[in-house]
Amino acid sequence: MLFEQDHHVITGRVPPGTGTQIWRADSDTAALLPSHRDWMPVHAQAAVAFLTGRLTHMDIRPGISFVMRRSRLILLWPLLSLCIAGLGWSSILDSLERERRALEEDALRDAATIARGYAGHLARTFHMIDQILQHVRFEWALSDQRLRLEGHSAPGLFPSTPIFNVGIVGPDGKLITNTLPVRAEDVSDRMYYRFHATQVADTLYVGEAAKGRSTGRSVVHFSRRLAGGDGAFAGVVRAAVAPAYLTANYDRVTLGGNGLLSILGSDGAIRASRVGETTYASYTSPFAGAPGAAALRDALLARPGGSMLVDGARWFGDRRNRYLGWQQVPGFPVVAIAGLDEQEAFAAFAKFRANTLTRTIISSAVLAIFTLIAMALSVRLGWRQYQVELAREAYRLATEEGTEGFYICRAIRDRNGGIADFEVVDCNQTGAELYGRPRQALIGARLSKLHQADDSDWHARLRHRFIIALERGVFEDEIEVPLQDGREKWYRLKMAHSKGLLSVTAWDITESKQHMFELERRGNEDLLTGLPNRHWMTAYLPAALQRAGDRNGTVALLFVDLDGFKNVNDTAGHLRGDELLRNVAKRLRLAVRPTDHVVRVGGDEFVVVVEQVQDRAAVAQVAERVLQAFQERFRIAECSYPVGASIGISLFPEDGADMQELLTHADAAMYAVKTSGKMNYRFFDRDYYESIRAKIDRNAELRHALDADQLILYYQPRVEVATGETCSLEALVRWAHPARGILEPIDFIPLAEETGLIVQLGEVVIDKVCAQIAQWSEQGRHVVPVSINVSPRQFNESDVTDVLRKALLRHGVAPRLVEIELTESSMTADSAHVSRALETMQQLGIALAVDDFGTGYSSLSQLQRLDFDVLKVDKAFTAELEKTREGSVFFTAIITMAHALGMRVVAEGVETAGQARRLKQLDCDELQGYFISMPLPATATQPVLARCVW
DSSP, rough: EEEEEOOOOEEEOOOTTSSOOOOOOOHHHHTOGGGGGTOOHHHHHHHHHHTTOOEEEEHHHHHHHHHHTHHHHHHHHHHHHHHHHHHHHHHHHHHHHHHHHHHHHHHHHHHHHHHHHHHHHHHHHHHHHHHHEEEEEEEEHHHTOOOOOOSSSSSTTTOOOOTEEEEEOOOTTTTTEEEOOOOBBOOOTSSSHHHHHHOSSSOEEEEEEOOOTTTTSEEEOOOOOOOOOSSOOOEEEEEEEHHHHTTTTTTTHHOTTTTTEEEEEETEEEEEEEEEEEEEEGOOOOTTOOTHHHHHHHHHHSEEEEEEOOOOOHHHOOOOOEEEEEOTTTSEEEEEEEEEHHHHHHHHHHHHHHHHHHHHHHHHHHHHHHHHHHHHHHTTTTTTTHHHHHHHHHHHHHHHHSSSEEEEEEEEEEETTTTEEEEEEEEEEHHHTTTOOOOOHHTBGGGGGGSSSHHHHHHHHHHHHHHHHHHHSSEOOOOOOOTTSEEEEEEEEEEEEETTEEEEEEEHHHHHHHHHHHHHHHBBBBTTSBBBHHHHHHHHHHHHHHHHHHHTEEEEEEEEESSHHHHHHHHHHHHHHHHHHHHHHHHHHHHHHTHHHHHHEETTTEEEEEEEEOHHHHHHHHHHHHHHHHHHHHHEEEEEEOEEEEEEEEHHHTSOHHHHHHHHHHHHHHHHHHHHHSSSEOOHHHHHHHHHHHHHHOOOHHHHHTTTEEEEEEEEEEEEEETTEEEEEEEEEEETTTTTTTOOOGHHHHHHHTTTTTHHHHHHHHHHHHHHHHHTTTSSOOOOOEEEEEEEHHHHHSOHHHHHHHHHHHHOOGGGGEEEEEEEHHHHHEEEEHHHHHHHHHHHEEEEEEEEEEEEEEOOOHHHHHSEEEEOOHHHHHHTTTTHHHHHHHHHHHHHHHHHHTEEEOOOOOSSSHHHHHHHHOOEEEOTTTTTTOOOOOSSOOOOOOOEEE
């Protein structure tokens, strides 16, 4: 290819047969290259003219051919970018949608939780109001209807008068007396008066909100009926309560500025409402005027509780969407409603979504630009014929215009052949600027002359690296360079040795180094409190223990866990919880010595590393100062919070040789403080720790026993006194321990109760009993019922009725063959829950027995209402039969009561014939005990005894 050049036009020709290419460039194009014409070929100048757009004509047929040959490579980039962008957008949109759904589920769950809490608050408030009304009614009757509520006649009985007043209305509807000084008025047209005038039942009436005639304020009426001596209607005692009083527990932190609290009556009428700082009465409720308000009230009354998203345009006057939670107030005909504003609940998510989409759009734009650049680079790679020449001629320009410093150095040797110094043979302008000198002044200079006397250390380190590069051939390292203004810079050096010369490239990496140092600092610092974090402690503590071990010193770890922090975090919110943790960190810094380290290891847990201590007394003094720091309440946002600390202490080397062992032991000591009253400190006690470990091991053994089916059942017969025949069996669980043999229930049942394994154990026993009854039934013989003991915890933590039902169905056992024994404590733990479960069992046909009667507390009315079948008297009373007269009296009373309630009486713990005869005289129904039979293992047939005679 030949080129010709004049002052105005650059022309190029190629040999025949290869096509013709003609470039024309104006003189401005040539003016671009005046400083490089001495070394830049004409064809390179033409290429530059083409790339800068100054070329006026070009035969592009070879270029079209080049593009056609490489079309797949060119199209690969946009296709690949589209796939990446599609996957990225799909992933981000899916992630945003999942985040939105999760936030919506949280909002629904929060609304339901707030509604349940509000329902409980209303139940207590209504109960308090009802107690006041009943007290006033009692005082009214006690004073022979001369009680006066005005003035100071009843100080301290009622809340503040402007929001709460109580009055008594006579049978004629005239107001007789009132806590507010109001004129007598006729209230016979009020709904609460008409309700009690027509109703005989003594119930609390909760009315709709109405305007008070005397005060003109909105009030909600609560009332009870007054009755004369003959039960006739004698008037009404009523309380007028401001709606603001019923919604006063509105919390802006939880509900926000547009949240909702409302009270809905079972009649569909709103009693009171509050939205933000605005309180509404029923006739001005936020539902008023909304087209779907009636449908909303019907939906809320259809179920006792729940949550849902409500369309504000249809159901609210302010047209704001809300997440509503509602809950029936127990014992009262009203529904508590709580609402979270959707816009406020999703404010942070909306901002996050907008930022995410913006970043995604920018990333897509960057990807598009990258694709275009990649396509351009792919095309550019086709022009291989220019690369070698352009690279050779442009090398100097690249070194001059680059951001790296470039040097060529030669080693200067002494007489003995050792390296004495280095001489700069060549460098680029950037390299000269690193030394603050012009390029010509740097070339030929000795390395030792380029550094000041106070830079001797830096010069020695640089010289050492040059020598290593000469020995190895290639060497790369980083070096810190001190500046005259006190600052420091970091450079990355890449050195290569070739034919006696050393080429050195230096990159300024100061910014990235500083960024790395900052990341390291942040990695070792707790972002919330500014304290060192667990990562810092993991790096620091092993070295501290090593130093202490070398000098036979002591290191103490104080494991500090906050008492009461969770309550603050849950009730006051995470922001105040974070502020509390920052204040705790400040107090801990002030409490410990300057040489001690306070570390936040996570949540509300801190570790104080105490070094240079002589004995336990010095450590105890530090712990006492920490406890003293928590004596004063924490004031946050005009509120004060009592927060304490429980401290566990472990000592090196006494309590452990490494960090993990010391932390474990300090944590164990802290747990001991927690379980013994909190707000104290305790040193690690190995005996106590071992007892805890043993308890954990026993729990693990019991879990394994359940999984490995090591539990077996024994059956103790019960005989009928009148006939001496076996009428029932009691299933008693035993543990067939592989090492300790057969264990009695006393060896493992308390542990199962404490750890909660009793629930799983109880299910196993129920299933085994039903399976055994089914096996006995297959023999074709008469089978007597088997009783199963059920613990209170099973009732509280599982659905015992469902477990029984499934076991009976699974093994095909008739319900009449199963009895359930429960202790008196089961009947009092949660009476409503237990009552429902027992009633369901009775409906299934399962007999019920009260076990160990007389050792606890039970209500006779509950015994009567639940209609128990069997009453088992504790063996302690059986033992007193032959000893004291009171023993017989007590048994007589129990038997008389049980028979009156239609229950059979079983005497437990019968061990002598004299006891059996005495019980027969007292008309006891059944006997059980070692005199009758020891507990017997299961056999092929049911262990029914021969007829007993005594």
